[in-house]
Amino acid sequence: MRNFTAFLAGGLFGAGLLVAGMVDTAKVQGWLDVFGDWDPTLAFVMGGAVLPMMGVWRIAARRKTSYLGLPMPGDFPQLVDRNLVLGSLLFGAGWGLAGLCPGPALGALAFGGWQFALFVLAMGAGMALTPALRGLLQRLDPPPTGQDDA
Numbered sequence: 001m002r003n004f005t006a007f008l009a010g011g012l013f014g015a016g017l018l019v020a021g022m023v024d025t026a027k028v029q030g031w032l033d034v035f036g037d038w039d040p041t042l043a044f045v046m047g048g049a050v051l052p053m054m055g056v057w058r059i060a061a062r063r064k065t066s067y068l069g070l071p072m073p074g075d076f077p078q079l080v081d082r083n084l085v086l087g088s089l090l091f092g093a094g095w096g097l098a099g100l101c102p103g104p105a106l107g108a109l110a111f112g113g114w115q116f117a118l119f120v121l122a123m124g125a126g127m128a129l130t131p132a133l134r135g136l137l138q139r140l141d142p143p144p145t146g147q148d149d150a
Contacts, residue, residue: 020045023108025099
């Protein structure tokens with residue numbers, strides 16, 4: 001039942017992105033072109049997702065189990081660290097350059113050309129390389145030991 005629910009939710013999400021035109025790279029890049037021919041469509045799509053989720057998260061916070069009987073996830077850490085900032089910058093740069101984020105890119109594979117496949121391959125490579133990059137950054141800048149070196 002869990003897999004079916006996830007499939008249904010993912011299908012609904014993908015259909016919403018398709019209907020909203022978010023698989024059109026020009027529309028997404030138009031949202032990012034705030035000093036040119038700005039297209040506010042993405043703001044309405046985001047608002048249409050964020051506003052209902054605010055209410056859903058409030059309801060979910062009071063529940064111990066999901067409607068499927070599974071345990072609810074705990075609170076998410078509120079820490080803003082280097083990994084979060086770097087990941088956000090890379091995600092945003094890729095999103096702006098390509099005009100796609102992961103959800104619409106996967107949806108566009110169904111009807112798109114080689115450009116969408118190339119984007120998804122590059123996205124997969126980035127996801128595969130992330131642990132190695134994280135390890136390299138941690139070796140270059142180890143966390144403080146708590147001892148005062150002065």
